[in-house]
Amino acid sequence: MTGVVVRNVRRADPAIVDAFAEHGVATIHEAQGRAGALAAYMRPIFPGAHVAGSAVTVSVPPADNWMIHVAVEQCRAGDVLVVAPTSPSEAGYLGELLATALRAHGVRGAVIDAGCRDVAELTQMGFPVWSRCVSPFGTVKETLGSVNVPVVCAGQTVDPGDIVVGDDDGVVVVPRERAVEVLEACRVREEREARSRARYAAGELSLDVHDMREALTRKGLRYVD
Amino acid sequence: MTGVVVRNVRRADPAIVDAFAEHGVATIHEAQGRAGALAAYMRPIFPGAHVAGSAVTVSVPPADNWMIHVAVEQCRAGDVLVVAPTSPSEAGYLGELLATALRAHGVRGAVIDAGCRDVAELTQMGFPVWSRCVSPFGTVKETLGSVNVPVVCAGQTVDPGDIVVGDDDGVVVVPRERAVEVLEACRVREEREARSRARYAAGELSLDVHDMREALTRKGLRYVD
């Protein structure tokens, strides 16, 4: 199943995709039922980025980034690149040159379950990357992988066209067909949280705001002096 | 010993606690005899924070943050929350909502031997957290833990009411009863270091400032060309 580039991937409605950028990764993870978060080792290369996009997936051999070059052609405005090596690698799969190419095709950022490099230049460009590590180790261009096939990235299955959201907390993936439902759940959740936040800021206790005291007592909580 | 909330914890004199914020974590660690530093994996979620507070300790089950809600009620101005799971966890125990509640009760920051989330919002609020990782994974509210019992956090025992100090180097804990003595040792140490610093900045060698040459020769140090 290697050596395949799938060209016409279904993407979610751009308005839906964009709307996800208004919600944090932790909120989205909760809103879709505590699912879809990538492993905690996936960290942004600079603080403050927050993007949502449609996944273009790339399955790559260890220390070989040839397929990312192939993937650029398949990218459109609003996409996010998701790169998963077939065996663990700390190589720096993506640097400033490839990021220039990706940006020219409208890509908003990249998620790489391996290394990333040229971090200073990427920061200056404002091109966000979430990766397992930063590493100057380079890659070759010798072996095929695939573009736009399902991949497992940092512990989560990502299908091409899934919505991928990254912020300072990490990365979450939302299956395309669940996007509308999850987005609505985010809104409901944030409205509820806004109400809680106001009451907490005023000094009210969550124990009272959410009526937790009785349940705590039933479980056996004791107060001592 | 689970399911207990201890209400009236002895805290150190607030002036003493506050005075610790004038000293770095590395200095305090030295001043109390190279003791009390939490493991090096405890990192601040943003650079530049430096707080000292009185520990409110929370022993939590894995991936369950119910007891942090219970702990808020026990917090006072000047406290720092110290959260220790009973088995290793990467869940995000604390986010911006709980931080809002903690801040409303005067809490200065949190130390969590597990994950933290809503890092962008916490940074904007200026609410510092030192944690093992950043992670969007959420928690449940189903199982009891305890508040204000002794905990082991990142390799150190923390008693409620101990002084906890965090800065860019990590976190150090000072037992309440040793606070005055350690604070004085910090001052002595910093005065001595100030004198060394001035001489070093002027180009003097520590070999001469501290008379190390003879000891080095006695140990057998040889200079070759």
Next chain:
Amino acid sequence: MTGVVVRNVRRADPAIVDAFAEHGVATIHEAQGRAGALAAYMRPIFPGAHVAGSAVTVSVPPADNWMIHVAVEQCRAGDVLVVAPTSPSEAGYLGELLATALRAHGVRGAVIDAGCRDVAELTQMGFPVWSRCVSPFGTVKETLGSVNVPVVCAGQTVDPGDIVVGDDDGVVVVPRERAVEVLEACRVREEREARSRARYAAGELSLDVHDMREALTRKGLRYVD
């Protein structure tokens, strides 16, 4: 071979050393044939630093920084300190006092395969350090090591007088005798990359810029819809 300080180390021409600071660590690593990069766990304590210097090497016992004090005397303007413990250690070998001494002797930064501390002060001073971890754990001054002997630091052999370059991607080492050749290879590489960058920014594909399509087809790449 312990307990030796080598005094008169050959250094590369200062103009050559300085010229390396115009090239990124990833570029230099490529230009010398994918060699010389330190392990990816070596991270800068603050973003944005980029220095090149001549290596003064220090072989240190675990948790003992006495030899760094000895090394200061051997440092000159334009040097970078490279510290390698003889067994793994997370101790904080270098803080703001030693950095003050090093800077007074013209040292540009430090590379430590162990811990570093006083990170806030070092950041304020603008004294860059690349280290395995940040840690408040201190060190003693009891056992000899050596200065300006070959060391293995984060997986690479570093000889005294080698050129050491650090930036946000990590650290790379260039043997002194290869400096001119590698520097020239960096320039060639960056000129070629500048041409690619312009074409990528204009939306051209690397598949076309570098004529990759035929090779990909030969390897068996298939496009499907």
Next chain:
Amino acid sequence: MTGVVVRNVRRADPAIVDAFAEHGVATIHEAQGRAGALAAYMRPIFPGAHVAGSAVTVSVPPADNWMIHVAVEQCRAGDVLVVAPTSPSEAGYLGELLATALRAHGVRGAVIDAGCRDVAELTQMGFPVWSRCVSPFGTVKETLGSVNVPVVCAGQTVDPGDIVVGDDDGVVVVPRERAVEVLEACRVREEREARSRARYAAGELSLDVHDMREALTRKGLRYVD
């Protein structure tokens, strides 16, 4: 999608499943095109085990093994249990009691992307487990998960009914619908390897057996003395 138990899972022909136990994990991984191997941190609790079975998948909350109890009822002779927590956990999800129950239902072993305990008893029973760690930390029975839904375990997607093979090298997963084809590829591969093995044992070089010398020369390999 939590709180679901899927009862009638399609399994591969038992003869096919059993035939996989004659091939090593590394061979199967190659034979299906370098795919399906779980992360290298999945290690057997004792050496020498080699089993193949039909996957019964269990998605579990962190530190909660209630769903494994639910899963036992869904197991049949020839199955292998695959347990994946929804957030990282080092809890000991499975011990000797549960293994007794699983064995009574014909289960051949377990694959757990978390901790395992009662290792001495499991070794005595000869019940093999591949896990991320061994840990005495226990679990609770409070929160639902799911049985026989697709899970991501140690970096690989596992569907219920997939063939799971474990040996001293680790664990590999073969999708049910590819089983016959992969099995045939294993056989072809092992026959070819048997021929190579005989020639290697007789002292022939793989350079000659597989005609590599010309390709190496073309790539530029040089021999020096």
Next chain:
Amino acid sequence: MTGVVVRNVRRADPAIVDAFAEHGVATIHEAQGRAGALAAYMRPIFPGAHVAGSAVTVSVPPADNWMIHVAVEQCRAGDVLVVAPTSPSEAGYLGELLATALRAHGVRGAVIDAGCRDVAELTQMGFPVWSRCVSPFGTVKETLGSVNVPVVCAGQTVDPGDIVVGDDDGVVVVPRERAVEVLEACRVREEREARSRARYAAGELSLDVHDMREALTRKGLRYVD
């Protein structure tokens, strides 16, 4: 508080200590309320060991095992040595020579939150050690630590005279004053487990043996085909 050797430590009744060796580490951890287990990285150097003893604690500087020599004199028949470095270390603190000395004083094994060496010889002697790693790196004898003071070892506080139990699952610590109560809880637990084991082995489901079905339904568990 460094440089102290406490001589007359209270130990538990030897019959009580010995009785703990009949219970597994996982059982004891449960029986004392899910507490006292050391971190999962503490592994035995050979399989099959199972010992219980009275803790002689040793607080050691990094890479310095002088205090273990001091500790031998404080050991009695039935003790277990617990070694905790004051900052993280991978040095090999204990080898076959020290083990010979410890055994001559009746020590049953060692628990070291650092490295161990001479593993082949220790295995032949049948002297069990639980450690963070195996490592040939040696130690010096230059700096004081303490013997029989409270230490934090692999995340747990150990007081001298506590009961320490190690088996293939890891290590657990029982405070001396809770020993009788925890031992009784172990017995109750094992009797209950023996009854469950017999029913499980006969094919009964834990869902029925422990009446879990109603609780699962109440939580919302659904069965689908």
Next chain:
Amino acid sequence: MTGVVVRNVRRADPAIVDAFAEHGVATIHEAQGRAGALAAYMRPIFPGAHVAGSAVTVSVPPADNWMIHVAVEQCRAGDVLVVAPTSPSEAGYLGELLATALRAHGVRGAVIDAGCRDVAELTQMGFPVWSRCVSPFGTVKETLGSVNVPVVCAGQTVDPGDIVVGDDDGVVVVPRERAVEVLEACRVREEREARSRARYAAGELSLDVHDMREALTRKGLRYVD
């Protein structure tokens, strides 16, 4: 410097090499002045192996084992293969087929700073390997590396012809030109240790055997009750 095979490597006198197998890795590490031990993560794939050999070094690209095939031709009876990837890799570089070829040329074992596979077969063959991990991930044969050039393996420089010794404690490297001197130091050390062992086994304390009490008192050691 890639793509080079050095053919006529100087090896130490076979009698010297063989004599090293009578000494443990920890002893040799001490005897050559606490130097030459590989990182503690290098573990044997089965217990009980103890070999010494002359290093044939192989510098390999990530996840590419072509050069090991090239190296076989350069091996002679009494050699040990030392494999170091140019960037970190968990691929399984060596399995049972290559081991068959190596053994046919007299190779005694392998040291790999990456993964190894076919562990069950290698154990049955009694072909020892020390590696960073066990992993079913395979490798390709596409890119050149070098044979018999200096490499950095698990933190140590290894030159071709150096003596490499592995046992249950790990791996140590002795430079060829220091072999005689280190061997003699091992013998002296073991004789001294034999005397200590006899006295320790008889219950004497190292405090007395080595007259440590005065030094301890001078450092300030206090005994309390």
